[in-house]
Amino acid sequence: MTLVCVKDLHKSFGDLEVLKGVDLDVAPGEVVAIIGRSGSGKSTLLRCLNQLEQHDGGDIEIAGQRLDADAMAPSDLSRNVGMVFQSFNLFPHKTVGENVMLAPVVVRGVDKLEAARVAREVLDKVGMLEKFDAYPAQLSGGQQQRVAIARALAMKPKVLLCDEVTSALDPELVGEVLRVLEALAEEGMTLILVTHEMKFAHDVADRVVFMHHGRIHEQGDPKTLFNHPSTPELKQFISAVL
Amino acid sequence: MGLTLDFLALSPYAGELARGLVTTVVLTVVTTLSGLMLAIVVAYLKVHAATWVRRILGGYVELTRNTPFIVQLFFIFFGLPAFGIKIDAITAAFLAMTLNLAAYTAEILRAGIEATGRGQLEAARTLGMSKLQSYRHVVLVPAFARIYPALTSQCIIVMLGSAVVSQISVFDLTFAANFIQSRNFRSFEAYLLVTLVYLLLAVGMRQLFLLVGRRLFAFRQGGLA
Amino acid sequence: MIEFTLWDIVRNLLLAARWTIVLSLIAFIGGASLGLLFTVLRLSGNRLLKVMIGIYVDVFQGTPLLMQLFLAYFGTAALGFNVSAWAAASIALTLFTSAFLCDIWRGCLEAVPRGQWHASRVLGMDYLQTMRHVILPQALRLSVPPTVGFSVQVIKGTALASVIGFVELTKAGTMLNNATFAPFTIFALVALIYFALCYPLSRYSRYLERRLYDAGMR
């Protein structure tokens, strides 16, 4: 059984073909780490998965629903797919609690009391409950990112996409965010994350996907992939980042 | 012979002055609110509506910004009845001031909206919000926070500009001054006093906006826009 | 009563528009000169002058232009001079313009980064040299778009001279309206003529601003 099913995905920006036929299946509860050089198309792949970019060719199916931006409202998509960004993107004029409650209330029509209950639950999960009434500007980067994760979780997505969620953080703040993701993985959340944290990919991911020039160049379980890369490109990539 | 001023000659007309002041304040408060609301709608439609709607709104904004307020007022008060749309002076004043403020504010607001980070919009979208929902809940308040100083000035300009509605016989502060000087011929004193009242209103409005802004945009503490 | 054809109306309005243009030019040229003087005085370092000019600017920006016109008209009369509406309008609009331009130009001078002063100091330039060779050229470039933009406010401001009886475009409109009872046509035409005067200036100002912005980004 697969939750996310990507077949022969193509995407170009003008003349630049960024995705040249990507196939990827993700099972429920699986944690997939995507690695690869800058410009290899990792972000573009994630952005196609939640239709921030519309793909030009191929098929994407998530939880049995075929993605087709023309036929879909954003609210349909948010039922299945959540996303956390590199730059947090919290809403600056809303408190932590309001950030988390906003989408359930306005998109799903959940009543405020119930939304607040869910918000407390997810904020507790990421260790940010005591900042319920703080504004984003009063939080550190690591704290903001944990709130952003909680905000995505409040919509109860089936799969959570994370694009370099620790890259904008000071080194000493990276750990707290990674620990939250690890806990989510252990709970059985389906995660697709683009990351430069090789140790995290190695320890937490069920599968590592290496992207190169718009294709999946090599993939497999982390131990094998990192210790015995079979293509010269991956070998080179690993030796460069480690 | 020099200047001899007699402000005491104004004292019998305190009632007229008070009436004028109330009218000016009410006009300002109501049109500030209605003008802002209209601007919010116009700014949204100028981005998201069909091309022909955007064209019409663009025409409205440019026409308003490039013609004198007094001409707009006369057009509405004298011109519209020619179409069978009969309106009284105070309604014409409300209408003209609202349309005027909205045109300027929509343009100011657009700049504030354009400064919204792409990340904010993408976050809203991945959370499932429609364009209208993200405009209302995500874009609008930070945009207002960004343009607040310019907005304050514009509202004060409209208050000062409202002096012109006296020309269609709305009993505002300026009309009160006209009225008094037609009775006691102390025109300089009357206009000087009323000018001072306008100045105080402008200063007061600025303080009030500052106070309200500090409460409304408390989230900015910490420096993040 | 005389019959007015559409052409009569247009011709009369266009003739009156000449006075709108003349009054605008007087106000703008007079206001710019006076504003420049105030800007220089403000920079002279005299605290008292600075405060007084600040008050001057605040008063003109914080009161209705219509009141300024009334005061110029009736104030000179109270002082014992009998001036024409024409002179009163020129005086009031000139003062009004000078206050706004002075404020705009102060903003431009302040918008030149402080680092430029420091850098010039380090290079051994004195205050006047820095002003002349470093600050003013930059401030001047910054000041062009908002100054052109403000000329639109001046043109629109001249419409208020109609209230004290000066016959320019708006006054001609109200007079024609009283004679013809075709308010819709007349005020639409009046608005259109103002638009034809103001819109090119607005566009030009925006274009200049855009260009300045692009140059800064490069």
Ligand SMILES: Nc1ncnc2c1ncn2[C@@H]1O[C@H](COP(=O)(O)OP(=O)(O)OP(=O)(O)O)[C@@H](O)[C@H]1O
């Ligand atoms: N909206 C866009 N318009 C034009 N080109 C784009 C756009 N988005 C991405 N690209 C280009 O597509 C290519 C792949 O970008 P992508 O962001 O997917 O790379 P990435 O693997 O995520 O890289 P990084 O590790 O730097 O984030 C790059 O060359 C990029 O310049």
Ligand SMILES: [Mg+2]
């Ligand atoms: Mg990327």
